[in-house]
Amino acid sequence: MLYMDKLDISIQVVNYNTKKYLEVCLDGMVKDLEGEAIQWEALVLDNASADDLTELGEKYGQLPVRFLHSEKNLGFGGGHNKIAKEARGEYILLLNPDIEFVESKTIRRLLEEARKKGVAVIGPRLITKESVTQAWDHGELKGLKAWVENNKGDSYWKERATPGIVAWVSGAAFLIRKDTFEEIGGFDENFFLYKEEEELSLRLRQKGYASWYEPSIIMRHIGSVVAKKDDHMGASKAYYIKKHFKRRPAYYVARLLAALKIG
Numbered sequence: 001m002l003y004m005d006k007l008d009i010s011i012q013v014v015n016y017n018t019k020k021y022l023e024v025c026l027d028g029m030v031k032d033l034e035g036e037a038i039q040w041e042a043l044v045l046d047n048a049s050a051d052d053l054t055e056l057g058e059k060y061g062q063l064p065v066r067f068l069h070s071e072k073n074l075g076f077g078g079g080h081n082k083i084a085k086e087a088r089g090e091y092i093l094l095l096n097p098d099i100e101f102v103e104s105k106t107i108r109r110l111l112e113e114a115r116k117k118g119v120a121v122i123g124p125r126l127i128t129k130e131s132v133t134q135a136w137d138h139g140e141l142k143g144l145k146a147w148v149e150n151n152k153g154d155s156y157w158k159e160r161a162t163p164g165i166v167a168w169v170s171g172a173a174f175l176i177r178k179d180t181f182e183e184i185g186g187f188d189e190n191f192f193l194y195k196e197e198e199e200l201s202l203r204l205r206q207k208g209y210a211s212w213y214e215p216s217i218i219m220r221h222i223g224s225v226v227a228k229k230d231d232h233m234g235a236s237k238a239y240y241i242k243k244h245f246k247r248r249p250a251y252y253v254a255r256l257l258a259a260l261k262i263g
Contacts, residue, residue, distance in 0.1 A: 006090075007090070009092070009111060010091070012042075012043050012092055012093065012095065013026075014097070015053065015097050022056070032106050036107070038107065042060075044056075045079050047073050048069075049073075068086065074189070076171065076194075077186070081189065084178065090177065090178060091178060092176055093173070094171055094175075095173055097225070098222035100222070102219060103217070109217050111175070113212070113217070117212050120180045121175065121211040122169065122212045123137065123138060123173055123175065125216075126170055127221070129222060134221055136155070138168065146167065151254035152255050155167065163215060163216065166211055166213040168197055169211055170197065172221045180209060195240050
């Protein structure tokens with residue numbers, strides 16, 4: 001089929017043994033985009049998993065959905081970096097394969113809000129299978145508690161109904177301008193799983209870019225379908241602290257305040 005040179009959005013999904021979730025995600029994406037005046041493509045990377053995605057390639061063969069393959073498991077950030085090299089959208093939307101669409105016009109609304117607010121990154125409110133807000137769908141930026149956690153390599157989350165600038169939004173549903181993604185150098189591939197989006201958002205913030213949390217737009221995230229957080233979070237957090245915080249006086253102040261339970 002024909003592909004346009006310039007697109008509004010490229011939707012990226014990294015698959016690792018998550019085929020049953022992936023098909024639900026792609027079905028929801030296609031339905032969400034039906035009738036929209038949006039030029040789009042979807043790129044799905046099988047990250048050296050045991051899944052056979054041939055039938056999905058056939059199912060979506062008449063749509064601008066492409067399936068890529070990596071001989072090596074590149075992790076979350078490495079997988080998305082690989083896909084982004086192929087992407088032709090003004091924006092790229094990172095979706096976990098276990099994301100489900102629960103509202104109409106979700107992608108269009110995310111695009112509209114990103115353009116209207118002029119932000120580099122925007123993320124929706126994520127809900128669980130039980131339809132409650134998922135903790136850690138964003139990290140707070142303002143306030144003493146946020147300052148303490150952000151400066152010791154952690155994050156502070158609280159449920160909020162108001163949109164606004166935040167420290168980061170979840171990589172499970174993460175819309176970013178492609179030129180900004182390229183400018184920042186994409187994800188640091190020293191992270192295999194977890195904290196990649198937090199670290200990328202920190203580098204964006206250091207360059208004056210903003211991340212926006214939009215709780216009026218909702219998506220469902222099943223969560224932990226690829227690996228348990230405990231399997232990778234420790235190494236990711238240690239690397240994050242070593243890279244960004246160990247030489248900062250604020251890091252030691254934040255550790256002291258946390259130990260004293262101030263903030």
